[in-house]
Amino acid sequence: MDLASVHRVHVRVEGIVQGVGFRPFVYALATGYDLAGFVGNDTAGVFVEAEGDAARLAAFVADLSRRAPTLAQVERLTTEAVPPTGRPGFVIVTSVTGAGREALISPDTATCADCLAEMSAPTDRRHGYPFTNCTNCGPRFTIVEDVPYDRRTTTMAEFALCSDCAAEYADPGDRRFHAEPVCCPACGPGLRFVDAAGDPLSGDPLGTAVRWLRDGLIVAVKGLGGYHLATRADHDRTVSTLRARKHREEKPFALMAADLRAARTLVDVAPAAEPVLTGVRRPVVLLPRRADAPVAASVAPGNRELGVMLPYTPLHHLLLARLGMPIVLTSGNVSDEPIAHRDGDARRRLARIADGFLTHDRRIHVRTDDSVVRVFRGRELPVRRSRGYVPAPLTLPWRFDRPVLACGAELKNTFCVAKGRRAFVSHHIGDLENYETLRAFTDGIAHFTRLFDVRPEIVAHDLHPEYLSTKYALQREDVELLGVQHHHAHIASCLADNADPGPVIGVAFDGLGYGPDGTLWGGELLAADLTGFERVGHLGAVPMPGGAAAVHEPWRMAAAYLDEIYGDAVPDLPVLLRHERHWPAVVGLARTGTNSPRTSSAGRLFDAVSAILGLHDRVTYEGQAAIALEQRADPDERGGYRVEAAGPVPLRDAGRGLVRCVVDDLLAKVDPSRIAARFHHGLADAVVRAAGAVRESTGLATVALSGGVFQNVLLLERVVGGLEQAGFRVLVHSRVPPNDGGISLGQAVVAAARAVPDG
């Protein structure tokens, strides 16, 4: 439209434009240009009407997206000429509720520099106040109960604004103008410290927490998305106590450091990792551990990396500044249960773990774990996408013609709701193995479908009949059900992550997924697009002796591989000697197939090699043996095994060939760290050559890499480098995890691509 010819314009802004200071920004902009009119929030986003001089009106509209607030993401801006009214002044009007919710909710955002400055200014009325926030920072998703985003639809509704805060909220010149969670010591939430019995302790709660932590006690700290368990990181006895009480044997704990400088005493922060660590989303970043890091061995046993995050709430900032040392800050739960987020539940579940509770009276509506990322080639490689990222949608270049709910997988579950061009991948739900997580899953779906007004017509699910997510899907009524093969979903999630519809050669390497042929897949080469796939190669299947027992005991996978290769002539390897007593029985299971499903899993191949090298015969958490193998690999080793990869079925003989090379080197007394590196390089080489063979037969020249095994950056770097050298275009993950946390997005885009358009 020609703005020069009109004097009043109606503007609609869509995207993340609520809870990010968009209305005050519009107000300031309009008054700056001397325009009359109004701005308001509704369920679709922000609406504006502006009237005045034509040239200034045009500049105003241009500035709306160009100069939008930091946290805003303008996805669409539409304008329409309307008749001038002649009414003077510019105002912010009340929010409008109604049908058809389209508004987006911002993720929770780390405390901004302005708020931090206020908190440290002795004369400021928010000096030392642990709930300081503004339009640019603070809680969002975790406190939102409904839309439109407004104080009365958040858990801040129960705190009535004091006159000072009300004045800031109403003052268009103030940086808290219409900041919904605004508060201060006079009117907002307050801290409390209670002991394990639930009795409040008098005195300064923060000071008590600092003292208890210094004394080596365990303190539960209420955060944004749930309770954490905190303890000092440099005391082995304290950290071991936390492990014992939490029933978490070896899985690494995350650390929080006061600032970048403090983080650098723990880990090497490469330039590419710095913005990830210090950015507003504040994930746990996995980084190389410094040799002299003042961190107890029990924090991350056997790991060359540490997971470090910086403070993201005012309370964290105050706590870490006063402590003057990094702390362990891990999810407040027992073992694999969901993180505790309601006060009563937290006290019940954490009373036997925590010595005391640093808590407050702002309710958490949605439990949200910390996000975890690695950094690969300057970009984030998500391991867990949750707090700080969710619920920002992925906007895709394709449409979901009919609303979709995708139920995800079993482990590391997320679900996804999608409509229009947007896919909302949920926060990390966890492993759907108990009532608590299943409840979080069903509650989460109800919350998301309401917040984003998605009434699913299609429900997508995994093919595994025993997954609780599949069972949930099959119980939904009046919807079209659509099963999506696990590894196809992995490749589709990588396509969606890269906004590329394919077709591609998909390499899906993971632990286990249900294959349509009755075996368990996990080392797959698929020629795939969004609608379908063809299995063009895979690792040769081997038995998993004892089924699930083989997942917990990698030495069983070693036995299976060695039996396939050597039969009765297995060389006298240490792994055989360690398990001499049970070996014949386990091999017997493998040979007869009794409770021994066959699998082409790459994860199980890593397990076998890890056990053969003596790293892990048993594991206490998923992926442990494979992680140990990556961690052990000698970074200076250049050699790699070369095994036959082509043949009629690309990759089929690669697994057995690699294990044979590992055994030869081990018998020749080569150091296990060099063998681990050569194994990685050899597998990468086999993948690259297998992709080459598939390119020959299909003409496809783009490769998508997905599945949990590609969290292994040593393998990933080697595969990507090799493929690029061979002239391939390579897609990797940067927005959703390659592991099963990304499955729901993949299911959603497959469902949309396959669905018959309605009517």
Ligand SMILES: [Zn+2]
């Ligand atoms: Zn702020």
Ligand SMILES: [Zn+2]
């Ligand atoms: Zn106040």
